[in-house]
Amino acid sequence: MNVTITPGLLAGAITPPPSKSQAHRLLIAAALGTGESHIENLAHSQDIDATLRCMAALKAPGDGLPELDCGESGSTLRFLIPVALALRGGGKFTGHGRLMERPQEPYFAIFREKGISYEQRDGVLTVRGRLSPGDYTLPGDVSSQFVTGLLYALPLLEGDSRILLTTPLESRGYIDMTLDALEQFGVKAAYDGDRAFQVPGNQSYRPRDLTIEADWSNAAFWYAAQFVGCDLEIGGLNAFSAQGDMRIVPYFVKLQGKGPVDLDVSQCPDLVPPLAAMAALRGGEITRIVNAARLRIKESDRLTAVTQVLNALGGRVEEHEDHLVIHGMDHLAGNVTVSGHNDHRIAMMAAIAAIRCQGPVTITGAECVKKSYPDFWEDYRSLGGRYTCDT
Template identity: 50%
Template sequence: MDLQITPKKLSGTVTPPPSKSQAHRLAIAAVLSNGISTVRGVAMSQDVEATLRCLTALGGRWRETAPGVLEITGTGGRRTGADLPLLDCGESGSTLRFFIPIALAATGGGVFTGRGRLMERPQGPYFDLFREKGIFFEQKDGVLTVRGRLTPREYRLAGNVSSQFFTGLLFALPLLEGDSVLIPTTRLESVGYINMTREAMALAGVHTQWREGSTLFIPGNQRYQPLEAAVEADWSQAAFWYAAQGLGNAVTIAGLNPKSIQGDRVMASFAEMLRGEPLHGGVTAPIWGPASAAPARPDRQIPARPGWSTPCVGSVSLPLTHCPDLAPPLAAWGALLNGDLYLKDAGRLRIKESDRLATITAALRALGADVTEEPERLIIIGKPSLPGGTVDCAGDHRIAMMAAIAATGCTGPVTLLGAECVKKSYPDFWEVYQSLGGEIHVL
C-alpha cells in the first residue's frame, strides 16, 4: 500500500498501543506454566501473532476471550511427540531468538522459518554456544533446524549483538535440572529488555539474580506458575508521539506508566533535552544516566537562528546503547530540530528489519533533511522545514512511522511506498494518525 500525506499539524489525545515486547514475554511465561493464564491488553500485531503461532507449535493453546484478553493454556515447559515442531516466526526477530532455546529445553529442538530479512539476521551468539555444547544446527534455504538438549552450566555470549539471545536462554534455563550462569563477554546492551523478561518470569514464580554486575544466576528445577497480567502501553511507540510534540503538534500522550521498566521510557528525558529544558528528577530522570552534549563539529558552529519557533539547543548527543528502537522517532525530531543531533552507539540498528542507519538516512534525505551516516552513529543537522518527497519504507514499520511524523514539518506532500508495514507493530497507526487530523490518501 502506497500513501500520500498532505502535511498538516496533528492535535488530540493518543494512547500508544500495548507493548509488544511485554506481550511476547508474558505469553511465553504463560505457555511455559502448567495451567491457564490470562494476559490482558494484548494488541494483535503481526509480531505477537508470530509468538502465538510458536507457542501453539510447542503444544500450548490460546483463545481471545474478549478484545485484547488472551487465555493461554500452558505446557509446563514440555511437549510430547517425536517430530521436531515447525515454528513460523514471521518477521519477528524476538520470536525467533526467544523460542530457539525454549524449543531445545521443551522438545529437543525445532525447525524455524520466517519472512523478510528475518532468517538473514545474525544468530552467531547461539551458534557459538551450540558448537561448544554439541547441539546440532543447520541454516539452509531460509530454514533453521536445531536439535539437542541444553544442559545446566555456564553460558557465555556476546552482550552487544542483541539482548534477545539472553532472553531466550533466561526463559529456558530455569527448566533444567541444575543451576546455570549467563555471562556476557562484551558490554551488555538493552538491559531494560532483559529486566522486562525477568519481570515476566517473576510473575510466573520463576526467579533469577544479577551477580557481579552483568552476570545472571539462574537456579534450575524451577516451574512456571499460571499468571494474570496486563500489558502496559508501549514507550517505543509513544516515542513517535513525543517526536510529534517536538515538531509543534498539539498531541497529548495518555496511558503510559511513568515508572515502567521499559528501557524506552528514557524518551521522556531525551525529549526534555531536545526541548532545551533542564532534566527533572524522579521518574523522568534518564534510566541509563544522562546524555551528553556533543561538541559542535569544527566546521559547524551554531549561531542564533532567527525564524525558529523553538530555542536553539546546540549540539546534543544521545546514546542508543539500551534503546535502539528510539532512533527513528529521534531522527524525525532531529531533522527539524533547532540544533544538531548526534545519535551514537547505534551500530546494532544495521541488523533490524532493515539496515536502519541506512534506511533512516535514505528516508530523511528523500524528504530534504541533512543527515550524515557513519558506521555507528547518525549526525542530523536540523532545518526549519523540509520540502517533502517520496520515501521507500523498506519493509520497516519504524521507517514508515518516522516519515509520517516528519511529514508534519514538511512544506510539500510526502509519499510513502509500502506503508502497510506498520502492521508489524502498530496495526492501526494510520487510523490513529487520521484521527489526530492527519490527511492521508491511498495511491
C-alpha cells in the same frame, strides 16, 4: 499500500497500543506455565501473532521437531530457539523478510560448545539437541534477545545454570523487562548488574492474570509529533515501567535545549527513528545519535534507511558506521516519494517527519506498520492527519 500525506499538524488525545515487547514476554511465560493464565490488553500485530503461533506449535502434542514460522519477529525467533531445545529437543525455524539473515552466532557458538547440532539452509534454521545445566557464555553487545531466550529456557532444566557475558550488556531495559516477567510468573533469576546471571533449575512457571502496559516504543513517535509542534495528549503510559524506551522522555527534553546534543542509543536502539525525526527538525542545531551500529541488523539497515528517507524529504543527515550526524532544519521540503523499507519504524518516522514538510509525502509499503502498530494509520487520521491510500 502507498500512503500520500498532506502535511499538517496533529492534535488530540492518543493512547499508544499495548507494549509488544512486554506482550512477547508475558505470552511466552504464560504458555510455559502449567495452569491457565489470562493476559489482558493484548493487541494483535504480526510479531505477536508469530509468538502465539510458535508457542502453540511448541506445546502441541506429537513427536519430531516442531515447525515454527516466526514471521519477521526477531524476538520470537531468538526467544524461542533455547525454549524449543528445552521443551522439544529443537525445532525448525522459518521467517520472512530479513529475519533469517539476522545473526545468530552467539547461539551457534554455544551450540558448538554444548554439542547441539544446527543447520541453516534455504531460509530454514534447524536446531537439534538438549540444553544441559551449566555455564552459558555469550556477548552482551550483539542483542539482549539472546540473553532473554536463555533466561526463559534455563529455569526448566534439571540443574542450576549461569549466563556469563563477555562484553557489557546493551539494551539493559529489555533484560529488566524479561526479569520482571519471570518474577511475575514465579521464576527466579538473579542478575549482578554487570555480566553474570544466576538461574536456578527445576523451576515451574505459575499461572497469572496480568495486563499488558501501553508501549513506550510506539509512544516515542507521538512524542516526536509533539516535538515538531503537534498539540497531543499522550496517555495510558506507566511512568514506573520496566520498558527501556521510557528514555524517550529525557531525550525529548534534551532535544528541546539549545546547542549540540549527543544521544547514546546503546540501551534504546528502537528509539532511533523517532529521535532522528525530532533531530531533523531541530532548527539550526546539530544532533549526534551514537552507539547505533546494531541498527544495521534490524528489519532494515536502519542507519541507512533513516538517512535515505530524511535526506529525500529535504533533511541533512550524515551516515557513519555506528552513528548519525543530523543538522536540524525548521522544515523539510517534501514533494517526494520515499520507501518504508519494509520497516514499521521507518514508515512511522516518515509519517511524523511529513507533518513539517512543505509539500506532500508518499510512503510506499506503508502497510509495514502492521508489524507492531496495526492501527497507526487510523490513529494518525483520528488526530487530524490527512492522507490518501493507494492499494
